[in-house]
Amino acid sequence: MSLSEMDQLYRARKLAMENSPDQMLPKVLETSASLYISEGTTPQLKLELARFTPHLLLDVITHENIGSSQKPFIASQHLNCLWSVCRNVKDSIAYKYSVLAFSASYPLLFELVAKTSNQEMWDTMQQMKAFILSKWNTTYPLQLNSDDNDPFLNDRKNIGSRLATAKFLSEIIIVHTSRNGNNIKAGPISISSVPDGHPVISNKQQLESEAKKFLDILLNYLIEEPMMVSSVFIGILNCLAFIMKQRSQATMRILSGLLKFNVDAKYQADDLSVLNYRLGKRFVERCYKNFVQFGLKSQIIKNSGQMASQHMKLSKISQTLHVIGEETKSKGILNFDAEQVENKMAAKDKQKYASLRRRQMASKNGHNASPSITSVNVGATSSTPQPGQTPVDMNPAEKPSDNVTQLLMDLQRYTMSKNNIAVFFNNSPVAIDNSYCAIYSLMNSKNSEQDMAKLPQDIMIKLCSEAFFKTDTTKxxxxxxxxxxxxxxxxxxxxxxxxxxxxxxxxxxxxxxxxxxxxxxxxxxxxxxxxxxxxxxxxxxxxxxxxxxxxxxxxxTNKNDVELIKPVPMTEDERMKHLHRIVQHIMSAKDSDESSGITTNMGKDQNPLEKVKLLHWNNKESWLHILTRLCTRGVSHQDKMSELIRQILYDYFMEDFNGRIGMALEWLGEEWYYESLAKDLPVNYTNYDQWSIKFLEGLIPFLENQHRRIFIRLMSELPRIEQQHIDKVRPICLDPARSSLGFQTLKFLVMFRPPVKPLVKKLLEQIKAEDSTIEEQCNSILNKYYQ
Missing domain, CATH: 1.10.287 (Helix Hairpins)
Structure with a gap:
């Protein structure tokens, strides 16, 4: 068969689609698969068949006229062919369709294995799953362009494969997560369908834990990807919607990750115009809003229990995005200031990413790189790597040094050489000495020559967690x-x-x-x-x-008596000086990199204060939580020490109010909440009113029209608004250059915060009488919302 005869296959597929697809399509698929695996097929023809066969298999699996009882057997019949295309053909089209076809086939194959206990089919599925996952954060099957200075350009060339992998991960998450008993629409295929003690699918808990890891991979991409890759963001959001609909128990995990997804923080790629960046950002915001609206209307995002906080925050975000969309629609998408929209990454940050991403991608694309023992091979079912299986590399920010890498490689060689041992090397109930090594070591510590104490703590945690994950419960x-x-x-x-x-x-x-x-x-x-x-x-x-x-x-008598020396009390100035030093040390912890410091500071003199710091700040705003609680509850609520902490926080927020508005709202919310708990009636909001007004007074002189979203968010999320807060918008409304900012903010408050409507009305009537030039803008709000 020649390349010209490929047209016959395409015509046969078209004819089968139009006439008896349930009988003709499987035959065309069988013909193309047999030609692909044939030894006499030329390389050029094999490439064409590698593109054609997975695409046709996807059509067969998803075709509505083909019986559901027939599809699992068709998928199992062509699984090895699909695995061969995925593993051996380095073509982006062939790889994309092979991943999509395997994604559509996976639930059918999973159910077939559950019913037939086919070990060979399950092993092939696991190998293919691990292979696809290992290529998630790479440019595979594209070759890395090492001459390009843009480390993100290769990623954007491989969007199709990344989207297909995201779809595949979402399908595994749904299948490997237990189905809720009350969720009738969840579908028949899930880990719940597998009986306990199944001879092939034995470790159900491991598969469910694996599904949670895959969900974290999708959420982490939204949070950690620095560039605006709108197509991938939208694809992942759509996948998360399907996961949330079919497996509602994952909703809290998804919403918590989604709240950390900051669309405004994504940078513009160098090869994208400002208009394309603005369009991509707008599409992502619209998809974000639709995702939230879908969850609210279907009552998956509930306003009760633990989900109440996420419900409130996401509702506000959705309302804000809706207002932005309506305003953009009224002005026109082409009506914008390019200098204000442009958001490119700094050159020094890009250079840092470039070196890390090149090393990571080169190692994953197989450029003579040795696998790391710290790689997380979540798809493997044994300690030995399977054919065609590549471990998933670690985060580039956590790359070990050369010495640590050598230690890990030595440990890998040692453990792989012992993988057939079913029992512990050292099972003696008596330790050879009283050291921790002797107590916990189940290896032959005298002959292994593996000193685990030389490994950094973060790598040790990964090794231990993976060992616990893969170890049998009995063992x-x-x-x-x-x-x-x-x-x-x-x-x-x-x-x-x-x-x-x-x-x-x-x-x-x-x-x-x-x-x-x-x-x-x-x-x-x-x-x-x-x-x-x-x-x-x-x-x-x-x-x-x-x-x-x-x-x-x-x-x-003097032998038993000890003279007591009483310390001299500190003066007020000394107390304030020490408090200021403590606050500065707490704030400085947010800029330190403790995880890398564990490796880089080994063998060096360390600041004594570094030894008592928290080594892991999982939440980068932990320092803020400590200081806000300290000024409201830790020290006296209204003395000089608490005022000092508040002043330091105020100065910090004013240095970059554009990027720290969320933290300022969190601080003011803590002030309001603490004073709301006061026992005296009526409640006195002295500190909240003082500092919220001060924050508004300091912020308003610097606000411009491009700060519209920040100011609207501030005014809408303040926990308590009185007339004095509303009156602070007066100078903005009276300023001809910024009047639109003030009136848009007031309009937003009237629409989405009804309790402040009388306060806004009072301000509008006052400024209307003061300045006749803004009478029309005032009347537009008064006539529409106060009639």
Whole structure:
């Protein structure tokens, strides 16, 4: 068959689609698959067939006229062909359709394995799953362009494969997550359909944990990807909507990740125009809004229980995005200032990303790179890598040093050489010594020559977590029993030694007391004889004897008394100075990189303060939580110390109000909440009113029209608004250059915060009487919303 005859296959597929697809399409698929695996097929023809066959398989699996009972057998029949295309053909079209076809086939194959216990089919599925996952954060099957200075250009060339992988991950998440009993529409295929103790799909808990990891991969891409890749963002949001609909127990995890997805923080690519960047951003915002509206209307995002907080926040975000969309629609998408919209990454940041991404992609594309023991191979079912299986590389920010890499490679070689051992090397219930190594080591520590203490703590945590994840429960319990036996033996030995020491000390004490009693009685007899002798000679030493006894008594008393030194109280200035230093150290922790510091500071002198810092700030705003609680509840609520902390926070927010408005709202919310708990009635909001007004007064002179979203968010999310807060918008409304900002903010408050409508009305009537030039703008709001 020649390349010209490929047209016959295309015509046959078209004809089968139009006439009897349930009978003709599987035959065309069988013909193309047999030609692909044939040894006589030329490389050029094999490439065409590699593109054609997965695409046709996808059409067959998704065709509505083909019976659902027939589809699992068609998918299983062509699974090996699909795996061959995915693994061997480095073509973006062939790889994309092979991943999409496997994604559509996976639920059918999973159900077939659950019913037939086909071990070979399950192993092939696991190998293909691990291979696809390992290519998630790479440019595969495209080759890396190492001459390009843009580290993100290759990613944007491979969007089709990334979207197909995202679809595949979402399908596995749905299948590997248990189906809720009350969710009738969840579908028949899930991990719940597999009975306990299945001979092939045995570790159901491991598969469910794997599904959570895959969900984190999708959420982390939304959060951590620095560039505006709108197509991938929209695709992932759509996948998350399907996951949330079919597996409602994942909703909280999805919403928590979605709240960290900051569309405004994504940078513009160098090869994209400002208009394309603006369009892409607008499309993502619209998809974000539609996602939230879908969850609210279908009542998947509930306004009750633990989800109430996410419901409130996402509702506000959706309303804000709706207002932005309506305003953009009224003005026109082409009506914008390019300088204000442009948002490109700094050159130094891009250089840092460039070197890291090139090393990562080169190693994953197989450029003579050795696999790392720290790679997370979530698809493997055993400790040995399967054919065609590539481990998933670690985060580039967590790349170990060369020495650590060598240690990990040595450990990998050692563990891989012992992978057939079914029992522990060292199962003795008695430890060779009282060190932690001897207690916990289940290897032959004398011959392994593996010093785990040299590895950084973050890598040790990854190794341990992966070991726990992949270890059989029975084996884990057996290992813990050995460790417990060693602890019990050492505790018993220590108790016996302590008793022996106490007995020896008691015996020595008795001997010393007997010796002291003998010496004191002998001394007393001698002293009495001396006094009698001198008294006979006419001398009186009675006073001298009493004086000696007195000094002996004082000497014995001083042995037990300890002089107490009371510290000198700090002055007010010293207290303020120390508090200021403490606050600065807490704030400086947000800029430090503790995880990398574990590796880079090894063997070097370390600041003593660094040793007591928290090593992992999972939430980058933990310092803010500490300081807001400190000024409201830690120190006196209204003294100089709390005012000092508030002033430092205020200065910090004013340095970059554009990027720190969310943190400022969190601080003011804490002030309001604490004062709301006051026991005296009515509640006194002294500190909240003072600092919220001060923040508005400091912010308003710097606000421009491009800060519309920030100011609307500030005014809409303030926990308490009084007339004095509304009056602060007066200078903006009276400023001809910024009046649109003020009136848009007031209009937003009237629409979405009804309790402040009377306050806004009062302000509009006042400024309307003051300045006749803004009368039309005031009347537009008053006539529309106050009639």
């Amino acid at each position: 884990m319990i057996s290992g813990l029993s050995i460790v417990a036996s060693r602890y019990t033996d050492l505790v018993n030995k220590a108790s016996q030694q302590q008793q022996q020491q106490q007995q020896q000390q008691a015996g020595k004490k008795r001997k010393v007391d007997q010796h002291d009693d003998g010496q004191s009685s002998t001394k007393k007899v001698k002293k009495e004889e001396e006094i009698e002798l001198r008294a006979a000679q006419g001398e009186n030493y009675e006073d001298e004897a009493d004086e000696d006894d007195y000094y002996d008594e004082i000497k014995d």
